[in-house]
Amino acid sequence: MTVEWAGGGPDLLVALDRGAGPLRIQIQDQLRTAIRERRLGAGERLPSTRRLAELLGVSRGTVVDVYEQLLAEGYVESAVGSGTRVAAMPAGGPREAPGVVAAAAPSSGPAIADFEYGIPDLGSVPLTAWSWAVSEATRTLPTAELGDEDPAGSRHLREVVTAYHRRVRSGCAVAEDAVVVSGFRQGLAFALATLAQHGLGRIALEDPGPREHDVIARRAGLDAVPVPVDAHGVDVGRLRETGARAVLLTPAHQCPTGVALSSSRRRDLVAWADDVDGVILEDDYDAEFRYDRQPVGSLQGLNPARVIALGSVSKTLAPAIRLGWILAPARFVPGIVEEQRLSSRGAPGLDQEALALLIETGRFDRHLRRVREIYRARRDVLAAEVEHAFGPGRLQGLAAGCHALLRLPDGTSERAVVAAAATLGVRVNGLDHYRLVAAEAEAEPDSRPPALVLGFGNVSEHQISRGIRTLAKAVRSQTRH
Amino acid sequence: MTVEWAGGGPDLLVALDRGAGPLRIQIQDQLRTAIRERRLGAGERLPSTRRLAELLGVSRGTVVDVYEQLLAEGYVESAVGSGTRVAAMPAGGPREAPGVVAAAAPSSGPAIADFEYGIPDLGSVPLTAWSWAVSEATRTLPTAELGDEDPAGSRHLREVVTAYHRRVRSGCAVAEDAVVVSGFRQGLAFALATLAQHGLGRIALEDPGPREHDVIARRAGLDAVPVPVDAHGVDVGRLRETGARAVLLTPAHQCPTGVALSSSRRRDLVAWADDVDGVILEDDYDAEFRYDRQPVGSLQGLNPARVIALGSVSKTLAPAIRLGWILAPARFVPGIVEEQRLSSRGAPGLDQEALALLIETGRFDRHLRRVREIYRARRDVLAAEVEHAFGPGRLQGLAAGCHALLRLPDGTSERAVVAAAATLGVRVNGLDHYRLVAAEAEAEPDSRPPALVLGFGNVSEHQISRGIRTLAKAVRSQTRH
Numbered sequence: 001m002t003v004e005w006a007g008g009g010p011d012l013l014v015a016l017d018r019g020a021g022p023l024r025i026q027i028q029d030q031l032r033t034a035i036r037e038r039r040l041g042a043g044e045r046l047p048s049t050r051r052l053a054e055l056l057g058v059s060r061g062t063v064v065d066v067y068e069q070l071l072a073e074g075y076v077e078s079a080v081g082s083g084t085r086v087a088a089m090p091a092g093g094p095r096e097a098p099g100v101v102a103a104a105a106p107s108s109g110p111a112i113a114d115f116e117y118g119i120p121d122l123g124s125v126p127l128t129a130w131s132w133a134v135s136e137a138t139r140t141l142p143t144a145e146l147g148d149e150d151p152a153g154s155r156h157l158r159e160v161v162t163a164y165h166r167r168v169r170s171g172c173a174v175a176e177d178a179v180v181v182s183g184f185r186q187g188l189a190f191a192l193a194t195l196a197q198h199g200l201g202r203i204a205l206e207d208p209g210p211r212e213h214d215v216i217a218r219r220a221g222l223d224a225v226p227v228p229v230d231a232h233g234v235d236v237g238r239l240r241e242t243g244a245r246a247v248l249l250t251p252a253h254q255c256p257t258g259v260a261l262s263s264s265r266r267r268d269l270v271a272w273a274d275d276v277d278g279v280i281l282e283d284d285y286d287a288e289f290r291y292d293r294q295p296v297g298s299l300q301g302l303n304p305a306r307v308i309a310l311g312s313v314s315k316t317l318a319p320a321i322r323l324g325w326i327l328a329p330a331r332f333v334p335g336i337v338e339e340q341r342l343s344s345r346g347a348p349g350l351d352q353e354a355l356a357l358l359i360e361t362g363r364f365d366r367h368l369r370r371v372r373e374i375y376r377a378r379r380d381v382l383a384a385e386v387e388h389a390f391g392p393g394r395l396q397g398l399a400a401g402c403h404a405l406l407r408l409p410d411g412t413s414e415r416a417v418v419a420a421a422a423t424l425g426v427r428v429n430g431l432d433h434y435r436l437v438a439a440e441a442e443a444e445p446d447s448r449p450p451a452l453v454l455g456f457g458n459v460s461e462h463q464i465s466r467g468i469r470t471l472a473k474a475v476r477s478q479t480r481h
Numbered sequence: 482m483t484v485e486w487a488g489g490g491p492d493l494l495v496a497l498d499r500g501a502g503p504l505r506i507q508i509q510d511q512l513r514t515a516i517r518e519r520r521l522g523a524g525e526r527l528p529s530t531r532r533l534a535e536l537l538g539v540s541r542g543t544v545v546d547v548y549e550q551l552l553a554e555g556y557v558e559s560a561v562g563s564g565t566r567v568a569a570m571p572a573g574g575p576r577e578a579p580g581v582v583a584a585a586a587p588s589s590g591p592a593i594a595d596f597e598y599g600i601p602d603l604g605s606v607p608l609t610a611w612s613w614a615v616s617e618a619t620r621t622l623p624t625a626e627l628g629d630e631d632p633a634g635s636r637h638l639r640e641v642v643t644a645y646h647r648r649v650r651s652g653c654a655v656a657e658d659a660v661v662v663s664g665f666r667q668g669l670a671f672a673l674a675t676l677a678q679h680g681l682g683r684i685a686l687e688d689p690g691p692r693e694h695d696v697i698a699r700r701a702g703l704d705a706v707p708v709p710v711d712a713h714g715v716d717v718g719r720l721r722e723t724g725a726r727a728v729l730l731t732p733a734h735q736c737p738t739g740v741a742l743s744s745s746r747r748r749d750l751v752a753w754a755d756d757v758d759g760v761i762l763e764d765d766y767d768a769e770f771r772y773d774r775q776p777v778g779s780l781q782g783l784n785p786a787r788v789i790a791l792g793s794v795s796k797t798l799a800p801a802i803r804l805g806w807i808l809a810p811a812r813f814v815p816g817i818v819e820e821q822r823l824s825s826r827g828a829p830g831l832d833q834e835a836l837a838l839l840i841e842t843g844r845f846d847r848h849l850r851r852v853r854e855i856y857r858a859r860r861d862v863l864a865a866e867v868e869h870a871f872g873p874g875r876l877q878g879l880a881a882g883c884h885a886l887l888r889l890p891d892g893t894s895e896r897a898v899v900a901a902a903a904t905l906g907v908r909v910n911g912l913d914h915y916r917l918v919a920a921e922a923e924a925e926p927d928s929r930p931p932a933l934v935l936g937f938g939n940v941s942e943h944q945i946s947r948g949i950r951t952l953a954k955a956v957r958s959q960t961r962h
Contacts, residue, residue: 032782036653065775069775069777071744072741072747072777072778073651073744073782074744074747074751074780074783077744077745077748087748088748088752089784109625118629119628122624122627122628123624125624125627127619128619130615130619130831131615134611134615134616135616138608138609138611138612139608139612143603143604143606145801146606146799146801147799147800147801148599148600148800149800149801170509170554172517182663182825183825183826185823185824185825185826186824186825189823189824189825219824260553263552263554263555263558266553266555267558267568267569271569294546294550296550296553296554297513297550297554301513302556303570318628318831319629319630320622320626320627320628320630320829320830320831321829321830322827322828323829342666342670343666343667343697343700344663344664344666344670344825345663345664345666345667347663348663348803349799349802349803350611350802351829351832458628
């Protein structure tokens with residue numbers, strides 16, 4: 001089966017372009033490709049180095065280099081007396097050549113408004129300040145800190161973030177309690193894995209709540225159980241019945257219903273945690289945006305021995321600046337750091353320093369003040385448009401954050417409205433979307449009154465107006481049938 | 482047990498400073514702290530808002546705000562007819578006040594030289610170029626890409642990285658095969674978890690090899706088995722005997738022995754993978770730094786259907802720029818993306834764009850050329866000093882990368898030399914350090930000839946000279962006994 005490579009020469013396989021970079025590289029790339037694509041078959045003998053050099057008009061040394069490289073890489077083999085032959089290539093068809101794969105078409109957003117939850121105003125991301133902060137970090141970070149970092153994260157950022165949390169969120173954590181992570185989700189995964197290590201086998205999750213938190217809990221080795229949320233926040237009585245000793249909460253602004261955990265529920269919750277030797281995971285995701293009053297303080301400040309607070313800059317700066325933190329009771333910190341060390345070694349050191357500088361210099365606060373006014377204006381437009389289109393009392397959860405719940409008329413089908421809105425150019429999710437993945441898989445019908453979750457962080461006032469009017473149309477089209 | 486709060490007034494608890502920010506914040510911070518520290522006990526009644534306002538000389542509205550805030554946060558409770566009382570605080574002692582924790586003393590490096598493995602020249606990190614690239618990214622990244630990113634990573638970076646890998650590493654992956662991660666370790670964790678999902682239950686690891694890879698494998702649900710490495714790289718015959726269908730390799734420059742996988746072993750390996758329907762994880766960690774010849778191409782190019790290539794910029798740029806990639810056969814990509822999505826949502830979008838720009842504009846290549854010369858000079862000094870101090874033929878693995886193996890005279894105790902060197906101001910690890918954690922836990926004595934692993938990436942020529950002379954002293958002090 002060995003075919004001699006003669007006659008016409010290698011010009012079909014190797015075509016040199018004298019202006020296109022080193023000839024050695026050109027030859028070896030083309031031979032490699034020919035072997036991969038089986039245009040040169042296994043066992044086929046390559047011409048002698050002298051012969052190929054002549055044929056191609058290059059020095060013999062160049063061809064020797066090429067053959068040695070291909071030999072070292074395993075594309076050809078060489079045996080005394082038998083010259084250089086193509087090695088057996090692995091089974092499987094030839095690989096699709098790079099460049100021929102069509103680029104995926106960029107997904108275009110909905111025409112009128114996108115009320116997707118959880119995206120901050122991307123037009124307001126403080127890019128100039130961030131660029132300044134990274135530049136400053138490259139200038140000021142000690143050289144040694146460019147190396148293998150402390151898996152707990154930059155000490156500077158941990159000091160700055162805990163000081164911020166004490167000042168703005170009434171927390172009481174110090175740098176030693178903090179671990180820097182790449183965002184909320186990573187923080188949650190690390191915290192849950194650590195709870196599992198501590199023998200906590202079950203976690204209660206708010207229902208409704210963000211999708212997939214049950215999947216994430218299960219990956220960390222925990223059993224997830226839902227606990228209902230009412231107008232005062234999570235139902236602590238029902239929490240007690242689950243037998244769980246850990247719960248994940250959004251006390252400042254429940255996701256997605258927007259209710260704040262009431263004062264008495266906060267106390268009940270703290271009592272529950274003490275009674276069961278439990279742990280509260282506090283997702284403090286949009287507490288900075290409260291419009292009518294000072295934000296309610298973090299639960300972490302109220303019960304630092306039992307609360308793990310999780311924060312990130314995804315909503316305050318941008319998802320593309322991927323930094324977050326865990327503030328945990330001392331007994332959990334080593335386990336969380338170990339999770340970090342074994343799974344990712346932490347967030348980028350330069351970014352950590354940049355965030356520390358951004359907060360320390362007041363730029364972060366100034367940015368928050370600026371976007372808070374933007375969100376407040378959007379919220380006001382949302383409230384006015386919803387009242388105009390749907391009547392009073394339909395919105396819930398507008399006191400803080402960048403989303404609210406719009407209660408639909410009884411008997412309306414959420415899914416039908418969501419689908420009708422989509423055809424009219426408005427993207428929105430129903431409350432039904434915020435169920436545990438497991439609950440949804442069981443395909444039990446959702447018994448909650450129909451409602452839509454309206455994220456307005458990244459929707460302009462004009463888009464809100466048009467979007468709400470279009471939603472009203474979508475609802476009417478459904479209730480009429 | 483209720484103590485009325487009267488007489489001397491609240492001045493011991495609340496001391497206002499008219500120049501130090503809003504009075505409301507000062508009052509509530511001080512009351513919160515007093516409650517946390519139990520200077521105000523559970524059930525204790527706070528003065529009426531009118532009374533406290535008088536005592537402090539502030540408006541009554543201010544005190545009302547403070548009480549409402551503390552009520553909302555759960556520090557106090559309020560019942561009709563009984564005024565405002567301190568709520569029961571959770572069990573556990575008062576929290577240590579922030580600020581009193583002594584800052585950890587910065588750990589100072591060894592006095593003479595630090596031959597720790599795996600740290601690149603931190604003085605050469607292209608900080609100006611990185612700062613430029615981030616600034617350019619903030620200017621040019623489309624606004625929409627500041628939002629919730631594709632968990633596979635920036636399409637732009639995936640295109641640029643795979644083009645780079647094709648050009649420099651003779652790979653043949655395209656953007657669809659790539660997932661951007663936060664570094665090698667995260668890439669490894671995601672790849673291993675995906676293999677476990679595909680039913681591969683066991684992975685073979687090079688022995689000696691980096692510590693803790695067995696721990697990471699076990700966390701991903703795989704059983705880890707060691708395979709010996711000899712002068713030609715991993716022993717493929719022994720690999721076959723393990724029954725594993727996956728292996729993690731450093732073919733370009735074995736960590737820590739420095740040998741390159743030989744041409745015939747590369748072919749054996751590819752044949753093994755086809756025979757057992759197996760997968761090769763290729764850790765391409767310092768292949769860019771090869772001094773005597775062009776780097777040996779990536780195994781990924783040789784067998785794209787069976788190789789998962791893992792790369793990162795920790796060695797080429799800096800650990801503090803935390804980006805890496807996985808290039809995987811199509812069947813594994815969805816699983817890897819799912820791991821990313823559920824565990825961290827990916828690397829920072831702005832950093833991804835910055836790296837794409839750094840590579841695309843040629844700045845990355847220019848940086849590599851520059852540091853390659855620095856490492857080459859350090860390597861030459863290392864070779865000369867070792868030959869001078871220990872005689873010829875003692876160093877192995879100098880053809881590439883930033884570390885080499887120094888074989889010690891037979892009968893020398895690695896541990897004793899490492900300890901003696903430390904007292905003389907030189908940090909270095911013995912080969913013995915590069916064992917699986919599990920193997921070490923079994924406390925079997927290492928039967929390999931004694932050797933030291935010398936990382937020279939972040940050690941100046943002067944430090945190398947002094948460090949090697951000191952090491953020679955440490956060795957003599959041990960062999961003399």
